[in-house]
Structures are given as structure tokens and as C-alpha cells.
Amino acid sequence: MIEFQAVNYSYQLKTPFESRALFDIDLKVASGSYTAIIGHTGSGKSTILQQLNGLLQPTSGRVLVDDIAIEHDSKQKDIKPVRKKVGVVFQFPESQLFEETVLKDVAFGPQNFGVSLERATELAKEKLSLVGLPEELWTRSPFELSGGQMRRVAIAGILAMEPEVLVLDEPTAGLDPKARIEMMQLFKDIHSKAGQTVVLVTHNMDDVADFADFVYLLEKGRIIASGKPIEVFQDVEFLNSHELGVPKATAFAHKLRQAGIAFEQLPITRAGLVTALKERGA
Ligand SMILES: Nc1ncnc2c1ncn2[C@@H]1O[C@H](COP(=O)(O)OP(=O)(O)OP(=O)(O)O)[C@@H](O)[C@H]1O
Numbered sequence: 144m145i146e147f148q149a150v151n152y153s154y155q156l157k158t159p160f161e162s163r164a165l166f167d168i169d170l171k172v173a174s175g176s177y178t179a180i181i182g183h184t185g186s187g188k189s190t191i192l193q194q195l196n197g198l199l200q201p202t203s204g205r206v207l208v209d210d211i212a213i214e215h216d217s218k219q220k221d222i223k224p225v226r227k228k229v230g231v232v233f234q235f236p237e238s239q240l241f242e243e244t245v246l247k248d249v250a251f252g253p254q255n256f257g258v259s260l261e262r263a264t265e266l267a268k269e270k271l272s273l274v275g276l277p278e279e280l281w282t283r284s285p286f287e288l289s290g291g292q293m294r295r296v297a298i299a300g301i302l303a304m305e306p307e308v309l310v311l312d313e314p315t316a317g318l319d320p321k322a323r324i325e326m327m328q329l330f331k332d333i334h335s336k337a338g339q340t341v342v343l344v345t346h347n348m349d350d351v352a353d354f355a356d357f358v359y360l361l362e363k364g365r366i367i368a369s370g371k372p373i374e375v376f377q378d379v380e381f382l383n384s385h386e387l388g389v390p391k392a393t394a395f396a397h398k399l400r401q402a403g404i405a406f407e408q409l410p411i412t413r414a415g416l417v418t419a420l421k422e423r424g425a
Pocket residue numbers: 154155162163164182183184185186187188189190191
């Protein structure tokens with residue numbers, strides 16, 4: 144569905160401030176997958192994310208979104224359909240709320256893509272229910288809501304555009320632990336029940352282990368590892384040497400292994416750890 148083919152990207156190209164952010168990125172987001180992208184600050188995650196929906200165009204190489212190719216010289220009018228296909232929830236999306244009421248805010252996006260007011264309102268109601276925002280809040284100003292509720296409104300606004308791919312940039316940043324768990328559960332439900340393709344940009348290895356089915360590890364603009372989380376997280380030394388770390392369950396099992404307890408495969412989730420220990424009769 145989305146494919147990066149040898150994508151390079153430089154900011155401020157051909158100026159004295161030119162800086163290369165991506166180096167020969169090959170990446171795929173399969174339809175129906177839950178793909179994670181991890182990396183430190185400055186590794187290029189935001190740059191990739193903005194290429195996923197055509198906000199930035201590759202300096203060289205190309206991004207394919209279904210049959211639409213985005214290259215350095217692609218025209219804006221050819222890229223526009225990509226914005227509808229790939230919905231991006233940027234960090235702290237609540238900062239972009241602006242309408243008088245919650246309902247109007249969520250209905251704004253689809254109308255912008257030519258959907259009638261009536262249908263856009265219908266979609267807004269559907270998505271506000273989906274994100275679990277109580278109906279009595281729909282006619283309030285979004286600015287009267289709590290931070291967590293505002294974020295749900297912003298996410299409903301992206302979902303109302305019915306994107307084929309939902310891209311989430313650190314979606315739980317700044318939330319308290321309870322709201323964090325609820326938010327991750329929401330994306331899990333949208334993915335598993337509605338078959339929504341999800342791309343999660345995160346620093347959190349536990350979220351990758353718990354939710355993603357494929358992961359790309361980024362360092363200084365290059366992909367240094369990729370695969371299924373259960374495979375990628377086996378190489379604890381490699382991940383530690385790149386200061387990326389591993390899920391808590393994996394770190395714990397790795398310590399046990401160093402203490403002489405054999406694991407055929409290191410578990411990556413708490414449930415996996417419990418199963419592995421039970422199997423050993425621990
Ligand atoms: N507008 C810009 N102009 C010049 N260089 C930039 C610009 N935006 C990002 N960069 C540089 O590109 C590289 C990749 O940055 P990017 O923001 O994509 O990383 P990131 O992994 O998303 O970081 P973070 O986790 O902080 O969001 C960094 O070296 C950064 O300094």
C-alpha cells in the first residue's frame with residue numbers, strides 16, 4: 144500500500160544550511176498492518192512521517208501510495224489524493240482544534256475534502272462515538288474539555304476523513320498513565336476490529352511489542368533493523384549498543400538468561416514472559 148523506494152531527503156537543499164535527514168530509505172507499510180517506526184530524537188521519524196502523506200517530497204527516490212508516486216518534482220494536485228488516503232495525527236494534535244463546537248471541528252476535515260455537511264456531521268458523530276467521547280460534550284467548545292478529551296476530538300477529526308492509513312506520531316505524549324493505556328487500546332481496537340492500517344511513530348518499545356506487527360528502527364536517517372518485533376527484539380546487545388533498549392519483559396528475560404536460565408526465544412510482552420515462565424514450571 145505504501146512503499147518507500149531509496150528515499151533520500153535533505154532540508155534546505157542547495158543552501159549553506161543543507162542537512163541530510165534520510166539516507167536510502169526502503170520501507171513498506173502493508174495494507175492492514177500495524178507498523179511501528181522507532182528512533183531517537185533527530186533520527187528522521189518526523190521527516191519520514193511527512194513523506195508518508197506528501198507533506199514533504201523526496202529529494203531523490205520515490206514514495207508510492209497505492210498507484211500514486213511522489214517524487215521530487217511531483218505536482219501538488221497529483222499529491223492531494225494522498226492527503227485523504229493517509230491521515231496523520233501529529234504530536235499534540237489538540238493544539239490544532241479551532242471550531243466553536245466539538246462536532247463542527249470533527250466535521251471540518253471531511254467537508255474540506257468535498258463531503259456534504261450532512262454526511263460530514265454523520266461521520267463526525269460516528270467517529271466521536273468510536274473514540275469514546277460522551278455525547279453531552281459534542282456541542283461544547285473543544286477548549287472546555289480536558290487534555291485527554293481534546294486529543295480524542297482531534298483523533299476523531301482525522302478518522303472522520305476515513306483515511307486508509309492512520310499515522311500516529313507519539314500519540315500518548317503528555318498523557319497520564321491511565322489515559323495512555325486507554326488511548327493505545329483505542330488504536331488497537333480500530334486496527335483489529337475495523338482492519339485500519341496503522342503506522343505508529345514512538346520511542347516506547349513496550350508499545351511496539353504490545354501492538355505492532357512490523358517495526359523499523361531508525362538511526363541518523365538510516366534504517367538499522369527491521370522485522371517482526373519478536374525477531375528484532377531478540378538481539379538485545381545490538382539494541383543496547385544503539386541505546387534503543389528493549390521491552391521490559393525482554394530485558395527481564397535477558398537478565399534471567401544471563402543468570403543461566405535458558406529461553407529458546409526471549410519474550411517481548413508481559414503475557415509472553417508469564418507463559419514462558421509457566422512452561423518452565425517457574
Ligand atoms: N526544518 C528543518 N531544517 C533543517 N534540518 C531539519 C529540519 N527538520 C529536521 N531537521 C533535521 O533532520 C534530521 C531528522 O529530524 P526529524 O525531525 O525527522 O527527527 P525525529 O526522529 O522526528 O526527531 P524527534 O523525535 O525529535 O521528533 C535531524 O538532524 C534534524 O535536525
